[in-house]
Amino acid sequence: MEWLSDEERFSAIKENLKYLSDDISDAAVRSGRNPEDVRLMAVSKTVESKFINHAINCGINLIGENKVQEFLLKEPELNLTNCNAHLIGHLQSNKVKKIVGHVETIQSVDSVSIAKEIGKRSLEAETVTKILLEVNVGNEDSKFGFTPEETFERACEIAEIKGVSIDGLMCVAPICEKESEIRSIFSNMHRLFIDIGAKKMDNINMNVLSMGMSGDYRQAILEGSNLVRVGSSIFGARIYR
Ligand SMILES: *Cc1c(COP(=O)(O)O)cnc(C)c1O
Numbered sequence: 001m002e003w004l005s006d007e008e009r010f011s012a013i014k015e016n017l018k019y020l021s022d023d024i025s026d027a028a029v030r031s032g033r034n035p036e037d038v039r040l041m042a043v044s045k046t047v048e049s050k051f052i053n054h055a056i057n058c059g060i061n062l063i064g065e066n067k068v069q070e071f072l073l074k075e076p077e078l079n080l081t082n083c084n085a086h087l088i089g090h091l092q093s094n095k096v097k098k099i100v101g102h103v104e105t106i107q108s109v110d111s112v113s114i115a116k117e118i119g120k121r122s123l124e125a126e127t128v129t130k131i132l133l134e135v136n137v138g139n140e141d142s143k144f145g146f147t148p149e150e151t152f153e154r155a156c157e158i159a160e161i162k163g164v165s166i167d168g169l170m171c172v173a174p175i176c177e178k179e180s181e182i183r184s185i186f187s188n189m190h191r192l193f194i195d196i197g198a199k200k201m202d203n204i205n206m207n208v209l210s211m212g213m214s215g216d217y218r219q220a221i222l223e224g225s226n227l228v229r230v231g232s233s234i235f236g237a238r239i240y241r
Contacts, residue, residue, distance in 0.1 A: 009236070010054050016234050017058050024228065027221035038221055041086065043213075043231030045070065046238045049077035055234060056083045064088040064107070064229050068095040075102060088170070088210075088229060090144050093117045097124075105130040107170045107210055110144040112157050119163035130167040132210055133158070137189050138174035145171065148188060152196050159203040168208030169193050173216055182216055186223035193224070 004012065025035035041062040044052045052063060056079050063078075065071035066089025075085075084104040091099070091106060091114055099106070100121040109115050109131045122129045133155055136145030146154050151169070159166055171189050176182040189211055197206030212220025212228035220228060232238060 004236075006050070009051060012236065013051060013054055013234060014058050017055065017060065020230060020233060021059075023218065024221060027218045031222050031224065033226075037226055039227045041088075041210075041227060041229045042234050043088065043229050044074075044235070045089070045231065047231075047235045049074045051235060053077075053079045056080075062086065062227075064231075065103075066090075068099045072098060072102065091118075097121045100129055101125045101127055103129075105132060105167060105208075107132040108134050108144065109158070109164075110134045110136075110146065112154055115158040115161055115164055119161040122163035128163055128165050131158075131164050132168045132170040132208055133166065135169055135171045135189060135192065137171040137185055137192075140174055143172060143174075148192055151192060152199070155196060155204050156201065159201055166204045168206050168210065169196075170208075170210035172213070173211065173220070176216075179219065182219050183223055186211055186216075186220050186225065190224035 020040060024038055024040055028035045028038045039062055041064045042055045042060045043064045045066045061083050063083060064086045086105045086107050087099055087103045088107045090108055093114060096117045100118060106118060106129060115131060118129050118131060133151060134145035135148055135151055136143045137148060139147060155166060173182060173185050193206050193209045208227050209225050210227040210229060211225040214230050214233035217228040217230060
């Protein structure tokens with residue numbers, strides 16, 4: 001949308017959000033839930049603060065950023081009084097100290113060691129950081145995350161760490177050709193989420209199932225997602241500089 005004027009882009013964002021909110025409600029109802037049971041996160045990586053603030057003015061109450069540095073640069077310009085921020089990108093251990101206390105949840109916890117570092121830095125900051133465990137649900141070499149098979153065992157190890165609280169699971173699904181393929185991937189994730197929740201372990205709460213992006217949020221909701229992370233369908237195609 002770089003060829004659009006700011007005014008045109010503001011109105012495109014507003015229309016995109018209206019469309020998404022209707023579409024998400026529809027998918028939620030089809031999956032037997034209430035529209036308000038599914039949260040919409042606006043993924044704001046590479047997006048300038050003025051457009052993010054506009055999305056917040058239009059009703060967005062959750063944003064997601066991938067990079068610690070980028071978020072910390074934009075944070076002072078953002079209107080976060082009624083909006084939470086989550087980190088959704090792979091986190092390196094030397095960045096943990098910088099981000100703890102600045103986001104409500106770190107969704108992209110993909111190793112026990114990063115969870116330990118988050119716990120340590122959270123204790124120093126006298127806080128507890130909510131985390132989601134990232135699951136490499138398609139077993140892809142190119143992706144971060146725990147394998148579905150090991151997720152419960154790792155969750156039990158992480159649950160012992162002081163300063164972190166496990167709040168659910170997140171995944172980035174593989175690109176699938178067929179509708180049935182993506183549905184079955186999301187369905188596997190949902191089953192894992194339900195199974196782990198059913199074990200009722202201390203410090204392991206399965207509240208949030210974060211799955212679905214611009215290309216697949218409908219299928220994710222139909223299979224039980226309660227948080228979709230949508231970037232380009234809100235803000236337009238990303239321009240990386
Ligand atoms: C970029 C990103 C998204 C949003 O992707 P879109 O396809 O633009 O909706 C969601 N989740 C993660 C982890 C991302 O990095």
